[in-house]
Amino acid sequence: MLFALSFTLSQSPPMSTPSAVAATFERHFGYAAPLLVRAPGRVNLIGEHTDYNQGFVLPAAVDKELYFAVSLSEKAQIRLVSHDLNETCAIAPDQVHRTETQWANYLLGVVAQLQKRGVAVPGFDCVFGGNVPIGAGMSSSAAVECGLAFALNQLLGTGIDKMELAHAAQKAEHEYAGVMCGIMDQFASLFGQAGSVVRLDCRSLEYDYFPFDTQACRIVLCNSGVKHSLADSEYNKRRQECERGVEILRRHYPQVQSLRDATLEQLETHRDELGPLTFRRCAYVVRENERVLAACRHLEQHDLAAFGQQMYASHAGLRDDYEVSCEELDVLVEAARQVPGVYGARMMGGGFGGCTINLVAPEQVEAFIGQVGAAFEQRFGRVPETYQTTSVGGVSEIGPGGR
Structure with missing residues (x-):
C-alpha cells in the first residue's frame, strides 16, 4: 500500500x-x-x-x-x-x-x-x-x-x-x-x-x-519541550464537557449514546441549548471522527497531500475548538507549513505540550529539522528535540x- x-x-x-x-x-x-x-x-x-x-x-x-x-x-x-x-x-x-x-x-x-x-x-x-x-x-x-x-x-x-x-x-x-x-x-x-x-x-x-x-514519506516528531501532566491538566474536564453534550443531545435523540452517534446537523440544531463551549468541544470530536475515516481513504488512494490536509485540520480543531494546544505546539505546526515537502503536521497526544507529528518527504527531512528548529529557537530561545522512529x-x- x-x-x-x-x-x-x-x-x-x-x-x-x-x-x-x-x-x-x-x-x-x-x-x-x-x-x-x-x-x-x-x-x-x-x-x-x-x-x-x-x-x-x-x-x-x-x-x-x-x-x-x-x-x-x-x-x-x-x-x-x-x-x-x-x-x-x-x-x-x-x-x-x-x-x-x-x-x-x-x-x-x-x-x-x-x-x-x-x-x-x-x-x-x-x-x-x-x-x-x-x-x-x-x-x-x-x-x-x-x-x-x-x-x-x-x-x-x-x-x-x-x-x-x-x-x-x-x-x-x-x-x-x-x-x-x-x-x-x-x-x-x-x-x-x-x-x-x-x-x-x-x-x-x-x-x-x-x-x-x-x-514515500518519513514521520518526524518535534518535541515542544513542554511537559504535560494529564491528571493535573484539563484532560478530564474535556471528557466531562463531552459527556454533558451527549446528555443534552440524548434528550432529543435517544439513539445518541456517545459523540460517535452525533452529527453536526444535530449539534447545530441544539447549539443554543449546548452553549458555545460545549458546542465547540462536541463539534471538534464529530469532525475528528470524520477526518480519521477520510484519512484512511486517502491512504488507500496513496494521496499523502490529502492525508496531510486532514492533519492540519485536526490541529486547527484541537487548537481552536478543543483548546488543548499551546503556543509552542502552534509555532511548530506553522513552521512546518513553510517547509517544502511537508505533507502535514499537527499536535499529538493529550495536549498542553508534548510533540507534533509531521509527514515529511524523505529528501526534505534534514531541511525540515533545520528550518523548524531555527523558527522555534528564534521564538523560544532553544532548539526542539526531534525524533525519528519505526513502527x-x-x-x-x-x-x-x-x-
Missing part, C-alpha cells in the same frame, strides 16, 4: 537498554530475572480525544520502548524499582493501594486490576526503564501499565487475552493515576504491528492495519536476540 512507518532522530533522550535493566535487577535483588519484556510507546497519526468518545483513532506502536525485568518472589512483598529515576517502592500484595510515589501507582494499579479479576498476585520483583520520552505524548504511562500486565500474565499463566489486558491497563490509569483515558494508548502498545498503523474503532474494538512505505510489534517477551 503506501508508506511504512519510520521516523528521524535528531537528538535522543538518555536510553535504558534491556541489558541495563536486567543488570540493575540482579544487582538490586541479588538474583537473575527469568523474564524480560519490552513495551512500546505509540504515536497517533490522527484521531485525538476521540477514543473516550467511542470514535476512531489511527495509532502505531513505535520503537521508543520500556523494558521490564520481572520475577515472582517467595517474599510477601511487591518490590518495584525505577531504573531511570533510581527510586524504589515496596508494598504487600494484600495491601495494594495508591501511594505518594506517582510512577509506582501505574504499576500498582495493574496489580489491583488483576486482583479484581480474581488473579492471586503473589510477591514479585520488578525493575523497569527505557527510552520513551516522558511528557512527549508518546504514552509512556500506557507502556508502563501494559509491560507489567503482560509480564504478570506470562509469569502467572493466567491466560488473559490482549484486549482484556488493555482494558485492565486502562482501568489502572483511571483508578490509580486519576486520568480518565480512552483505550487507544494501551491498545496500541499491545496490538502494534511492525510496518503498520492500525485504525481502531473504540466502540466495537474492531481494528484494521494499514501498511506504510518509508520510501514495531506490540508488547512481547525479549528473546535471546534482544527482541
Whole structure:
C-alpha cells in the first residue's frame, strides 16, 4: 500500500537498554530475572480525544520502548524499582493501594486490576526503564501499565487475552493515576504491528492495519519541550464537557449514546441549548471522527497531500475548538507549513505540550529539522528535540536476540 512507518532522530533522550535493566535487577535483588519484556510507546497519526468518545483513532506502536525485568518472589512483598529515576517502592500484595510515589501507582494499579479479576498476585520483583520520552505524548504511562500486565500474565499463566489486558491497563490509569483515558494508548502498545498503523474503532474494538512505505514519506516528531501532566491538566474536564453534550443531545435523540452517534446537523440544531463551549468541544470530536475515516481513504488512494490536509485540520480543531494546544505546539505546526515537502503536521497526544507529528518527504527531512528548529529557537530561545522512529510489534517477551 503506501508508506511504512519510520521516523528521524535528531537528538535522543538518555536510553535504558534491556541489558541495563536486567543488570540493575540482579544487582538490586541479588538474583537473575527469568523474564524480560519490552513495551512500546505509540504515536497517533490522527484521531485525538476521540477514543473516550467511542470514535476512531489511527495509532502505531513505535520503537521508543520500556523494558521490564520481572520475577515472582517467595517474599510477601511487591518490590518495584525505577531504573531511570533510581527510586524504589515496596508494598504487600494484600495491601495494594495508591501511594505518594506517582510512577509506582501505574504499576500498582495493574496489580489491583488483576486482583479484581480474581488473579492471586503473589510477591514479585520488578525493575523497569527505557527510552520513551516522558511528557512527549508518546504514552509512556500506557507502556508502563501494559509491560507489567503482560509480564504478570506470562509469569502467572493466567491466560488473559490482549484486549482484556488493555482494558485492565486502562482501568489502572483511571483508578490509580486519576486520568480518565480512552483505550487507544494501551491498545496500541499491545496490538502494534511492525510496518503498520492500525485504525481502531473504540466502540466495537474492531481494528484494521494499514501498511506504510518509508520510501514515500518519513514521520518526524518535534518535541515542544513542554511537559504535560494529564491528571493535573484539563484532560478530564474535556471528557466531562463531552459527556454533558451527549446528555443534552440524548434528550432529543435517544439513539445518541456517545459523540460517535452525533452529527453536526444535530449539534447545530441544539447549539443554543449546548452553549458555545460545549458546542465547540462536541463539534471538534464529530469532525475528528470524520477526518480519521477520510484519512484512511486517502491512504488507500496513496494521496499523502490529502492525508496531510486532514492533519492540519485536526490541529486547527484541537487548537481552536478543543483548546488543548499551546503556543509552542502552534509555532511548530506553522513552521512546518513553510517547509517544502511537508505533507502535514499537527499536535499529538493529550495536549498542553508534548510533540507534533509531521509527514515529511524523505529528501526534505534534514531541511525540515533545520528550518523548524531555527523558527522555534528564534521564538523560544532553544532548539526542539526531534525524533525519528519505526513502527514495531506490540508488547512481547525479549528473546535471546534482544527482541
